[in-house]
Amino acid sequence: MAYISDLAKELNKKEEKVVEMLKVHGYLKENGDPRKATIDAGLMREDGFIYKKGFELFVEELRNER
Numbered sequence: 682m683a684y685i686s687d688l689a690k691e692l693n694k695k696e697e698k699v700v701e702m703l704k705v706h707g708y709l710k711e712n713g714d715p716r717k718a719t720i721d722a723g724l725m726r727e728d729g730f731i732y733k734k735g736f737e738l739f740v741e742e743l744r745n746e747r
Contacts, residue, residue, distance in 0.1 A: 685731070687731075691736075702743050714729075724738060
């Protein structure tokens with residue numbers, strides 16, 4: 682489906698900001714890799730590829746954050 686760069690474009694934010702937001706929400710580890718729970722839930726792959734289910738969830742959760 683997409684990568685963090687695509688998510689950043691959708692949210693109209695910089696990639697670095699989106700990565701930080703995903704870390705705060707617990708989807709990414711501090712090093713930027715997806716957490717096991719994020720992978721197991723079918724939201725992302727280990728290489729950072731975001732599945733459609735994850736993309737929609739992330740957009741919904743992050744859209745109104747600063």
